[in-house]
Amino acid sequence: xxxxxxxxxxxxxxxxxxxxxxxxxxxxxxxxxxxxxxxxxxxxxxxxxxxxxxxxxxxxxxxxxxxxxxxxxxxxxxxxxxxxxxxxxxxxxxxxxxxxxxxxxxxxxxxxxxxxxxxxxxxxxxxxxxxxxxxxxxxxxxxxxxxxxxxxxxxxxxxxxxxxxxxxxxxxxxxxxxxxxxxxxxxxxxxxxxxxxxxxxxxxxxxxxxxxxxxxxxxxxxxxxxxxxxxxxxxxxxxxxxxxxxxxxxxxxxxxxxxxxxxxxxxxxxxxxxxxxxxxxxxxxxx
Amino acid sequence: xxxxxxxxxxxxxxxxxxxxxxxxxxxxxxxxxxxxxxxxxxxxxxxxxxxxxxxxxxxxxxxxxxxxxxxxxxxxxxxxxxxxxxxxxxxxxxxxxxxxxxxxxxxxxxxxxxxxxxxxxxxxxxxxxxxxxxxxxxxxxxxxxxxxxxxxxxxx
Numbered sequence: 001x002x003x004x005x006x007x008x009x010x011x012x013x014x015x016x017x018x019x020x021x022x023x024x025x026x027x028x029x030x031x032x033x034x035x036x037x038x039x040x041x042x043x044x045x046x047x048x049x050x051x052x053x054x055x056x057x058x059x060x061x062x063x064x065x066x067x068x069x070x071x072x073x074x075x076x077x078x079x080x081x082x083x084x085x086x087x088x089x090x091x092x093x094x095x096x097x098x099x100x101x102x103x104x105x106x107x108x109x110x111x112x113x114x115x116x117x118x119x120x121x122x123x124x125x126x127x128x129x130x131x132x133x134x135x136x137x138x139x140x141x142x143x144x145x146x147x148x149x150x151x152x153x154x155x156x157x158x159x160x161x162x163x164x165x166x167x168x169x170x171x172x173x174x175x176x177x178x179x180x181x182x183x184x185x186x187x188x189x190x191x192x193x194x195x196x197x198x199x200x201x202x203x204x205x206x207x208x209x210x211x212x213x214x215x216x217x218x219x220x221x222x223x224x225x226x227x228x229x230x231x232x233x234x235x236x237x238x239x240x241x242x243x244x245x246x247x248x249x250x251x252x253x254x255x256x257x258x259x260x261x262x263x264x265x266x267x268x269x270x271x272x273x274x275x276x277x278x279x280x281x282x283x284x285x286x287x
Numbered sequence: 288x289x290x291x292x293x294x295x296x297x298x299x300x301x302x303x304x305x306x307x308x309x310x311x312x313x314x315x316x317x318x319x320x321x322x323x324x325x326x327x328x329x330x331x332x333x334x335x336x337x338x339x340x341x342x343x344x345x346x347x348x349x350x351x352x353x354x355x356x357x358x359x360x361x362x363x364x365x366x367x368x369x370x371x372x373x374x375x376x377x378x379x380x381x382x383x384x385x386x387x388x389x390x391x392x393x394x395x396x397x398x399x400x401x402x403x404x405x406x407x408x409x410x411x412x413x414x415x416x417x418x419x420x421x422x423x424x425x426x427x428x429x430x431x432x433x434x435x436x437x438x439x440x441x442x443x
């Protein structure tokens with residue numbers, strides 16, 4: 001824990017496979033911050049795809065059958081369906097088999113240490129539309145046989161929103177998906193830097209940055225183009241989006257990165273981006 | 288040739304049994320692809336899980352009536368009711384009495400209730416009504432030049 005200024009503290013921890021996470025709170029007790037960290041770990045433990053004992057892995061392993069799901073998993077599966085609709089299919093949680101085919105078959109640390117050879121099948125494969133392969137009902141869900149779900153950034157965005165909403169004045173940043181709550185430490189808002197270096201001041205808003213440079217390994221990265229079921233061949237290296245929630249920002253940023261620079265700006269404006277920044281794949285900065 | 292009423296009834300019954308049996312055999316032997324979609328493909332991106340979502344008129348009920356969209360451990364139902372009645376400052380204290388996993392369950396459940404009650408998707412509904420410190424409209428402005436960022440967003 002470090003003190004930024006009187007009454008404002010920053011707590012940094014790692015989760016989600018080594019991602020840097022932080023909680024910045026104004027005038028909040030330590031127990032509430034500890035709860036944020038503990039809940040983040042509990043969320044990861046229950047919903048990671050890298051542990052066969054997790055609830056998500058169990059759900060994926062029973063594809064084809066209607067199975068009972070917890071309130072948490074049920075809610076997140078619904079969120080995935082919403083994300084699919086909002087992104088017009090660009091954010092598709094059913095992309096897990098494609099991710100594994102691309103080489104992302106273990107935690108990102110292990111993949112970087114010992115990359116797997118991509119084992120893609122036909123290049124014409126596409127990720128199946130999520131609404132066609134996932135049903136969610138009251139206390140149950142069903143995934144079509146052979147399909148598998150990866151909650152990915154959607155889960156982190158959802159969690160950042162829930163955790164930040166517990167506070168009057170705080171920021172919860174879960175590996176690039178952040179949610180700012182309240183007016184900031186000096187009532188002037190929360191100053192956040194975007195992927196192009198620009199600074200913005202936000203209140204009660206979410207910011208997410210998605211791109212191809214973060215979770216990357218020799219021969220691939222984690223942003224799957226659902227139309228080809230392969231890592232996206234985008235002319236954008238990173239997109240930062242400010243939106244009303246971290247979840248919406250995450251969905252928009254990921255979809256825009258896959259969409260490419262020609263259409264991304266108009267696409268984002270039409271879907272609730274309050275502000276966004278892009279970094280071209282060449283490395284040159286552009287707003 | 289004339290048939291008695293009894294004979295006609297017997298023929299009818301035998302015929303009905305034969306037709307139903309044949310239909311049953313045909314249905315049972317009809318091959319189904321192993322990866323058939325759970326629902327037929329539909330055009331348009333707005334075709335998410337709406338077919339499965341209980342409409343607000345049915346699902347907007349309170350926890351006690353079980354009108355939510357997701358099952359919850361019954362032992363947590365009183366907590367949900369407390370949270371729904373709590374003021375902003377009280378919510379953290381209520382959540383603090385739970386384990387991390389229980390907190391996640393309760394918050395997911397409450398989120399589902401809000402979604403059902405509003406009739407909107409969780410993504411589109413934003414966080415309206417959940418702000419601990421009262422309602423502040425989301426806003427963003429360019430920061431002044433000398434500002435130092437408190438938070439750096441980075442590629443996830």
